[in-house]
Amino acid sequence: MFGGGGMNPRKMQQMMKQMGIDVDELDAEEVVIRTADEEYVFDSPQVTKMDAQGQETFQVVGDYDVREAGAGGDASAVESADAADESAGEIPDSDVQIVAQRAGVSEDDARAALEDEDGDLAAAISRLE
Structure with missing residues (x-):
């Protein structure tokens, strides 16, 4: 949609702000995603929270380990x-x-x-x- 392949990050932020999209980096220590069978554990992930028209979306980037649920x-x-x-x-x-x-x-x-x-x-x- 945006095709921001080589776009300046500052320009991208400015465009997002104009569209009413707020982006915040969170200082997360750990993120755990639990499913019925497994847990995905991200240690020291990069977490970005994006708020677009009241809908919050989180993006988690980093290395993770998979564990059996409850283990x-x-x-x-x-x-x-x-x-x-x-x-x-x-x-x-x-x-x-x-x-x-x-x-x-x-x-x-x-x-x-x-x-x-x-x-x-x-x-x-x-x-x-």
């Missing part, structure tokens, strides 16, 4: 801690941080919204936006 190191420990929190009726801190960041509110407001929505992330974010 991962640190991610599994975090999941176990979160599961223990949920079983005790607690809202996991990771969920609070996600809602706070996505809705642009304090962690206290995010936690209250999550509690009101019985831990439903999407509903809590919708409530706050």
Whole structure:
């Protein structure tokens, strides 16, 4: 569509801005994509977030490892801690941080919204936006 083969990156950014497309580089440490059977784990990936007319798209570039679902190191420990929190009726801190960041509110407001929505992330974010 654009054919930006040899286009100046600065010019490309200017064109995207004119079309209402915002591009941000995220300083990601790790990205994990889980499927029913496998986990794709990207360590130190380059992550780009693009917002075009309210639709957010993420691009992940980098080397990755494929693991059997549920067999991962640190991610599994975090999941176990979160599961223990949920079983005790607690809202996991990771969920609070996600809602706070996505809705642009304090962690206290995010936690209250999550509690009101019985831990439903999407509903809590919708409530706050």
